[in-house]
Amino acid sequence: MQALRGLCAFPITPADAEGRIVEADLRRILSRIVRAQVDSIGLLGSTGNYAYLPLDERRRALEIALDAVGGRMPVIVGVGALRTGDAEALARHAREAGAQGLLLAPMTYQPLTADEIVTHFARVAEAGGLPLVIYNNPTTTRVTMDVALLARLAALPHVAGVKMPLPAADAFEAEIATLRDALPAGFVIGYSGDWGCSRALMARADTWFSVAAGLWPDTTLTLSCAASAGDAASTRQAEERFQPLWDLFRRHGSLRVIHTAARLMDLTETDPQPPVLPLPDSELPALRAAIRAMER
Amino acid sequence: MQALRGLCAFPITPADAEGRIVEADLRRILSRIVRAQVDSIGLLGSTGNYAYLPLDERRRALEIALDAVGGRMPVIVGVGALRTGDAEALARHAREAGAQGLLLAPMTYQPLTADEIVTHFARVAEAGGLPLVIYNNPTTTRVTMDVALLARLAALPHVAGVKMPLPAADAFEAEIATLRDALPAGFVIGYSGDWGCSRALMARADTWFSVAAGLWPDTTLTLSCAASAGDAASTRQAEERFQPLWDLFRRHGSLRVIHTAARLMDLTETDPQPPVLPLPDSELPALRAAIRAMER
Numbered sequence: 002m003q004a005l006r007g008l009c010a011f012p013i014t015p016a017d018a019e020g021r022i023v024e025a026d027l028r029r030i031l032s033r034i035v036r037a038q039v040d041s042i043g044l045l046g047s048t049g050n051y052a053y054l055p056l057d058e059r060r061r062a063l064e065i066a067l068d069a070v071g072g073r074m075p076v077i078v079g080v081g082a083l084r085t086g087d088a089e090a091l092a093r094h095a096r097e098a099g100a101q102g103l104l105l106a107p108m109t110y111q112p113l114t115a116d117e118i119v120t121h122f123a124r125v126a127e128a129g130g131l132p133l134v135i136y137n138n139p140t141t142t143r144v145t146m147d148v149a150l151l152a153r154l155a156a157l158p159h160v161a162g163v164k165m166p167l168p169a170a171d172a173f174e175a176e177i178a179t180l181r182d183a184l185p186a187g188f189v190i191g192y193s194g195d196w197g198c199s200r201a202l203m204a205r206a207d208t209w210f211s212v213a214a215g216l217w218p219d220t221t222l223t224l225s226c227a228a229s230a231g232d233a234a235s236t237r238q239a240e241e242r243f244q245p246l247w248d249l250f251r252r253h254g255s256l257r258v259i260h261t262a263a264r265l266m267d268l269t270e271t272d273p274q275p276p277v278l279p280l281p282d283s284e285l286p287a288l289r290a291a292i293r294a295m296e297r
Numbered sequence: 298m299q300a301l302r303g304l305c306a307f308p309i310t311p312a313d314a315e316g317r318i319v320e321a322d323l324r325r326i327l328s329r330i331v332r333a334q335v336d337s338i339g340l341l342g343s344t345g346n347y348a349y350l351p352l353d354e355r356r357r358a359l360e361i362a363l364d365a366v367g368g369r370m371p372v373i374v375g376v377g378a379l380r381t382g383d384a385e386a387l388a389r390h391a392r393e394a395g396a397q398g399l400l401l402a403p404m405t406y407q408p409l410t411a412d413e414i415v416t417h418f419a420r421v422a423e424a425g426g427l428p429l430v431i432y433n434n435p436t437t438t439r440v441t442m443d444v445a446l447l448a449r450l451a452a453l454p455h456v457a458g459v460k461m462p463l464p465a466a467d468a469f470e471a472e473i474a475t476l477r478d479a480l481p482a483g484f485v486i487g488y489s490g491d492w493g494c495s496r497a498l499m500a501r502a503d504t505w506f507s508v509a510a511g512l513w514p515d516t517t518l519t520l521s522c523a524a525s526a527g528d529a530a531s532t533r534q535a536e537e538r539f540q541p542l543w544d545l546f547r548r549h550g551s552l553r554v555i556h557t558a559a560r561l562m563d564l565t566e567t568d569p570q571p572p573v574l575p576l577p578d579s580e581l582p583a584l585r586a587a588i589r590a591m592e593r
Contacts, residue, residue, distance in 0.1 A: 052406035110348035
């Protein structure tokens with residue numbers, strides 16, 4: 002599906018301590034993304050703190066975003082929830098509100114069986130009736146999706162793509178070949194984990210699901226285009242300025258880093274939702290340096 | 298704290314497909330526990346499906362339970378939530394409703410830092426103002442609590458005990474000695490993982506947090522008393538009938554097994570909350586045999 006290819010920017014979702022969306026901040030962050038003309042927006046991903054926001058505020062965030070974007074690019078939205086019924090309700094709302102696609106992670110408390118995961122995805126995909134991207138993120142869901150499980154999920158109606166975590170030892174070519182072989186023709190295979198995604202694109206992945214693009218869409222688009230074109234020299238050059246940021250992402254998790262960066266850049270005064278805390282003060286000098294590098 | 302010692306029975310929370318508590322079923326299951334005179338009730342633990350129930354139904358379940366128990370034994374209640382604010386609100390409600398203690402697991406989506414976990418526990422413990430048991434369950438929370446983290450949590454006001462997972466290689470004596478050394482005097486050290494808990498009690502753990510006691514309180518109390526008394530022969534004898542049940546617990550997770558057992562025993566017509574599914578039909582003969590063994 003074309004809407005799911007290229008660079009997908011994941012904005013933070015600015016919200017106050019009670020979880021209420023700060024509309025002006027969300028619009029400000031989205032306007033930067035829209036102006037940069039990336040390929041799509043991934044609202045309420047892990048970076049968008051979806052797992053920690055009240056359900057009614059998640060609906061409100063989507064409505065604000067769709068209004069702010071005004072159809073200028075596709076908006077796909079995270080509808081993951083521990084309760085299947087909650088995820089179904091969010092998926093129905095997303096379609097009614099006018100979203101272009103869904104992201105669904107198998108959030109877990111009880112370790113789930115493969116059958117439970119497949120049943121959950123089938124019900125949510127059916128409720129939404131929109132192209133759905135499997136959110137394969139073992140760091141947050143603790144679900145390790147093997148190729149057999151991905152193939153079962155990809156065979157469900159509406160399931161159109163997968164957001165993969167970075168493979169071990171940078172084995173993008175082998176992994177993408179295995180996935181293309183096991184998954185339906187045209188199935189979208191994208192990656193997250195910003196620091197590895199230029200290599201994913203050079204190995205012909207379809208999509209980069211990017212945290213950095215939520216805050217620096219222009220700079221990230223430059224890198225994404227170079228990597229998608231297979232231009233190794235330009236990719237290396239474009240990527241240089243990202244290194245201090247990648248380093249902080251790896252050490253603290255991208256959510257804490259990017260949310261604190263947005264605050265330092267005066268785009269919001271909000272913090273991540275507790276229990277998640279902002280980056281420790283001791284890292285603010287390193288973060289300021291990383292921001293300067295991105296804006297050089 | 299005396300109310301947290303001995304055998305703590307964890308009932309299921311019967312609820313319909315929309316997550317609404319089925320009051321008559323909950324009262325029926327609680328009346329068996331009260332009649333058996335176990336030491337306490339652990340409402341809305343993992344077995345009670347707390348992570349999958351709507352917040353307002355969790356409040357309702359506690360109010361029903363406190364009314365049904367009528368002060369005849371202490372009720373401690375799980376107040377875990379992904380959002381710190383939700384857990385705080387549940388803790389406040391628990392105190393106002395009249396619960397005797399709280400259970401708190403560090404539910405996770407984003408992997409949390411030690412500082413984030415400590416801050417979360419401090420806020421929820423403060424909001425509740427009741428004796429709080431740390432719910433240390435890496436299988437569901439994916440948080441591995443080392444002794445240093447437990448010591449930080451145990452130093453917080455109101456934190457009074459810990460529910461530990463079974464140690465590797467049955468090393469109860471060594472682990473309990475280490476914990477007694479690191480944690481405040483009188484701190485309650487209990488275990489869950491039913492199939493290992495008689496050994497925990499024989500090694501002088503304070504509490505057995507028991508799934509089986511939620512459905513078979515009498516039989517489990519017999520085993521618990523024998524093990525607490527250090528009577529190895531009676532413990533072995535009392536435990537024999539549990540073996541088919543333990544075997545199913547280990548293979549399928551105790552929640553699926555116990556909820557399906559309650560249904561086979563005509564105590565409820567409900568299933569676990571999706572995405573969690575009941576025990577597969579292929580295991581019903583084994584479950585029926587396990588129930589017969591328990592009731593022999």
